[in-house]
Amino acid sequence: MPLANKPFATPLTHLAMNKILDATAQSASPPRRLAIDVNNLSLTFETADGKVDALSNVSLQIAEGEFVSFIGPSGCGKTTLLRVIADLQQPTAGSLLVNGISAEQARLDRRYGYVFQAPALFPWRTIEQNLKLPLEIMGYSASEQRQRAERYLALVNLSGFERKYPWQLSGGMQQRVSIARALSFDPALLLMDEPFGALDEIVRDHLNEQLLQLWDKTGKTVLFVTHSIPEAVFLSTRIVVMSPRPGRIIDIIDCDFPRQRTLEIRETPEFLKIAQRVRIGLRAGHSYDA
Amino acid sequence: MPIGAVALPASAAATFRRHPLVLRYAPVVTIVLALLVIWYIAAILMNLTLVRDGFEREETPYTLSDLIQGTMSAERPLLPAPHQVIAAFTDSVFGYAPTAPRSLIYHSAVTLSATLLGFLLGAVFGIALALLIVHSRVLEKSLLPWIICSQMVPILALAPIFIVVLGAIGLQGLLPKSIISAYLCFFPITIGMVKGFSAPDPMQLDLMRTWSASPRQVLAKLRWPSALPYLFASLKVAISISLIGAIVAELPTGGEAGIGARLLAGSYYGQTIQIWSALLDAAILASGLIGLVGLTERLVGRRMGARP
Numbered sequence: 001m002p003l004a005n006k007p008f009a010t011p012l013t014h015l016a017m018n019k020i021l022d023a024t025a026q027s028a029s030p031p032r033r034l035a036i037d038v039n040n041l042s043l044t045f046e047t048a049d050g051k052v053d054a055l056s057n058v059s060l061q062i063a064e065g066e067f068v069s070f071i072g073p074s075g076c077g078k079t080t081l082l083r084v085i086a087d088l089q090q091p092t093a094g095s096l097l098v099n100g101i102s103a104e105q106a107r108l109d110r111r112y113g114y115v116f117q118a119p120a121l122f123p124w125r126t127i128e129q130n131l132k133l134p135l136e137i138m139g140y141s142a143s144e145q146r147q148r149a150e151r152y153l154a155l156v157n158l159s160g161f162e163r164k165y166p167w168q169l170s171g172g173m174q175q176r177v178s179i180a181r182a183l184s185f186d187p188a189l190l191l192m193d194e195p196f197g198a199l200d201e202i203v204r205d206h207l208n209e210q211l212l213q214l215w216d217k218t219g220k221t222v223l224f225v226t227h228s229i230p231e232a233v234f235l236s237t238r239i240v241v242m243s244p245r246p247g248r249i250i251d252i253i254d255c256d257f258p259r260q261r262t263l264e265i266r267e268t269p270e271f272l273k274i275a276q277r278v279r280i281g282l283r284a285g286h287s288y289d290a
Numbered sequence: 291m292p293i294g295a296v297a298l299p300a301s302a303a304a305t306f307r308r309h310p311l312v313l314r315y316a317p318v319v320t321i322v323l324a325l326l327v328i329w330y331i332a333a334i335l336m337n338l339t340l341v342r343d344g345f346e347r348e349e350t351p352y353t354l355s356d357l358i359q360g361t362m363s364a365e366r367p368l369l370p371a372p373h374q375v376i377a378a379f380t381d382s383v384f385g386y387a388p389t390a391p392r393s394l395i396y397h398s399a400v401t402l403s404a405t406l407l408g409f410l411l412g413a414v415f416g417i418a419l420a421l422l423i424v425h426s427r428v429l430e431k432s433l434l435p436w437i438i439c440s441q442m443v444p445i446l447a448l449a450p451i452f453i454v455v456l457g458a459i460g461l462q463g464l465l466p467k468s469i470i471s472a473y474l475c476f477f478p479i480t481i482g483m484v485k486g487f488s489a490p491d492p493m494q495l496d497l498m499r500t501w502s503a504s505p506r507q508v509l510a511k512l513r514w515p516s517a518l519p520y521l522f523a524s525l526k527v528a529i530s531i532s533l534i535g536a537i538v539a540e541l542p543t544g545g546e547a548g549i550g551a552r553l554l555a556g557s558y559y560g561q562t563i564q565i566w567s568a569l570l571d572a573a574i575l576a577s578g579l580i581g582l583v584g585l586t587e588r589l590v591g592r593r594m595g596a597r598p
Contacts (some may be wrong), residue, residue, distance in 0.1 A: 088496055107502055114500040120493040124515045124594035133511065137503045165595035185501075 035098070035189055036062040036085060041094035043080060043247075048172040053246030054080045055091070060240065060249065064188070067215055067222045070234035070240045071278060077247020078225045082191050085223065086114050099188065112137060113182030113188035119174035119196055121166040121181075127153070131169075131181050134201075138185055152180040155214065172203040173193035174197055179211070183218070190222045196231070205263055208234055216259050233275045241281035251281040329372050336369040337361035370563045379567040393546070394571050402538040402546040402575065404464055408471025409481060415472060416479030416528070417521075423480070424487040424513075438529050441477050445470065445535065450542040467548075471535030475528040482524025486517025515594065522587040529579045549575075 002051040012025060023029050043055040055077045062068050070078040085098060087107040098106035106112060121130045140148070153159050156176040170277040174230055175195055182190060196204045201229040215222055232239050233255060255274055257265055265271050307313060313338065341360035345352040350358075362371045370378075379394070386393035423430045451469050456466040490512050498508045540550025549572050556565035 086500055088499060107500065110502060112500070115495065116493050116496070118493060120491060120497055122494065122512070124517070124518075124596075128597065134501045137498075137501045137507050137511070167595075167597055 002213075022095055033064050034061055034097070035064045035099060036060065037064070037095075037097040037100075037225070038081075038085075039095045041081075041091050043084060043089065043091045044054045055084070056246030057250045058094070058247075059247055060252075062221065062223070062238075064221050065219055066237045066290075067235055068222065068240060069224045069226055069236040070242060071226055071229065071232045072242030072282065073227070073244055075244040075247070076242040077244070078242050079193050080247065081242075082193050082223060082225055086112060086191055090116075106189075107115065110185060111187055112191050113187045113286045115175075115179055115182045115183070115192040115195045116189070119166070119171070119178040121174055122230070123166050123283070125165075126162065127158065127164050127166070127177055128168070130166065131184055132175060134181060135184050140185075148184050152184045153177075154215075155183065156180040170203075172199050172207060175199065176207065176210075183214075183220075186219060190220050192222065192224045194225050194227065197227070203227075204231070209263060212237065212259075212261065229259060229275050229278050232262070232265060232278060233271055236262070239274070240277055241278055243282075243284070250284060251277070253277055253281070298538060313328065318389030324581045326372055328370075330583035333367065333369045333371040334358055337364050337367045338437050340368060347448050366560050367562055372555060375566040375570055378563045381550060382564075382567060383571075392569070394552070397552050397568075398571055399547050401449060401533070401536050401540065401572075404467035404472055404539065404548070405529075405533045405575075405579070407468035408536055409475055409532040412472035412528060412532055413479055413525065416476035416524075417483050419476065420479045420487055421509075423484050430484075434479040437477065437480060437598050440473070445474055446539055446541075448473070449539050453539070453542050467536050467539040470539035471532040472536035473553060475532035478524045478527040479521075482520045482527075483517055486520030487513045489513075489520065502565065518590065518594070522590075525583050526580050529583055530576045533572065533576050533579065 038058055038060040041055055041058045042053070047053055058077075058081060064251055070080050070081065080089060084091050084096065085103060087103040096103050099111050099122065101109070101111075121127075122133065125133065128149050131152060132145045135145045135148060145169040149162070150159070153162065156179055158173060158176055158180070161169065161173070161177075166177070168175070175198075179192075179195065196207050211222075212235060222235075224232075226236060236255045239253040240249055242248065243250045243255065255276060257270070338357065338361055341357055341364060342352075344360070352379040361367070363374070364370075367374070382392060382394040385522075386396075388395040388399075390396060408476070419433065431484070435524050452470050452473070456462075456469065477550055487509075494512055495508070498512055503511070537550040537553070540548040541554055549568050552571075553565055556562070556568060
């Protein structure tokens with residue numbers, strides 16, 4: 001575009017941008033910026049048995065402060081998508097912006113915290129030392145490290161476990177430590193890959209409630225991979241339903257429960273309606289496959 | 291009460307069997323006793339002809355018990371009896387001043403210093419090599435075959451070459467022996483540490499990446515601590531090998547001092563008892579060294595929160 005046209009072009013594009021943002025940010029009053037902007041993203045693996053389309057033409061916009069769940073059967077690319085956003089894997093085509101910058105730059109700037117399926121705590125470090133690990137790497141001062149370790153352990157209700165080693169904690173407690181660790185350097189974006197998948201139902205419900213409170217308190221953007229329908233509906237502001245071979249998005253469902261919700265909403269008709277829509281989406285993805 | 295009278299000693303025996311000390315040491319003691327019995331029988335059988343020839347040469351009449359007594363106390367037996375070895379060992383350990391050339395303590399100290407220096411050199415070299423190999427695929431492909439080849443050549447053939455070459459450039463005494471010892475002991479350390487440095491969970495490596503940790507931070511905070519169990523396992527193998535290396539290195543030097551020198555002198559003069567007591571000395575040193583590595587491992591493990 002020639003430079004002479006700029007005076008008109010600039011305000012116009014701003015206007016257009018705000019329109020898009022308003023649409024994606026639902027009813028939020030101030031227009032929110034995009035935390036994630038994925039356009040026509042594809043990722044193809046070369047395996048011994050030929051090419052596998054892990055992701056095919058995925059497009060998705062997520063505004064700051066949203067809680068978006070990704071649900072789908074295994075092999076649908078939900079974990080791959082999260083890993084691509086985290087710059088742990090490279091897409092083969094398409095564009096991706098994280099907080100307005102490239103995924104690689106976002107990783108180098110430590111813009112996100114990642115919680116894996118397993119707690120992946122370092123067994124030779126105490127809980128406090130585990131929490132301090134990213135802070136050590138990022139060069140925080142010793143006193144700052146101590147303060148943050150204390151603050152984030154309190155946030156996940158684990159004060160008093162500083163001197164324990166990981167094996168002395170239950171699986172649920174370990175996963176809470178790993179969440180605190182991901183939050184400790186205060187990233188605006190939290191990427192969670194089936195963080196409660198290995199836990200039993202009761203612990204899981206409890207952690208879901210805690211996670212919601214945490215999200216409400218901190219105002220972070222959360223991307224949450226799961227294969228549990230109730231978990232997805234309970235936690236999210238939006239649910240992205242995915243389907244395998246090729247990995248793609250087949251439905252995006254808005255989920256307008258108030259930010260402060262309790263487990264009881266799972267009995268309401270609205271909840272069951274959304275859960276039903278997710279189930280239909282998943283079934284459609286499966287039948288395509290059969 | 292005949293039943294009670296019979297039952298009482300039986301239950302006492304049961305209590306004895308369940309005593310913690312008995313539970314702990316009974317297997318070891320049993321094995322040692324069995325080995326001693328086998329050793330004595332072997333000593334009698336192997337020295338029998340020797341002793342009988344001796345009696346017949348001197349044309350003295352002898353009985354079976356004379357023969358057996360002879361096999362237990364021959365001056366240069368084919369296989370010395372355990373008590374002979376132990377007597378010679380205690381004599382050469384406690385019978386002389388520690389600095390006397392006949393003292394085993396003196397010889398042990400000579401060999402031990404070469405062993406420890408060689409072990410240190412080998413450990414540093416072995417770990418450095420493992421780092422290079424883990425760091426680069428190309429280095430793995432180019433270095434690993436040579437590392438394996440280096441261990442194919444018998445050290446007994448290499449040792450004199452080392453001594454001569456190093457002697458020509460003015461290196462004598464402790465250092466050449468240590469280098470031979472290091473040459474042998476770096477290998478298990480390299481192999482163990484290549485495995486150890488690649489031991490971290492992919493998830494832990496991914497975590498470090500999400501924090502954009504530098505390669506040096508990944509090494510210091512993840513790869514190195516994950517490798518420690520492998521390090522100690524390979525150090526235990528390496529330290530006994532470095533003792534063997536030091537002993538072998540003492541053979542071609544003409545045997546001035548050291549356990550190797552005692553072995554050489556013993557075989558020159560047919561002093562089998564001296565050879566065996568030097569061997570016993572080497573075995574005690576080796577188990578002491580392995581024990582020290584094990585102790586360090588336990589201390590480090592405790593500091594790193596290992597499960598008790």
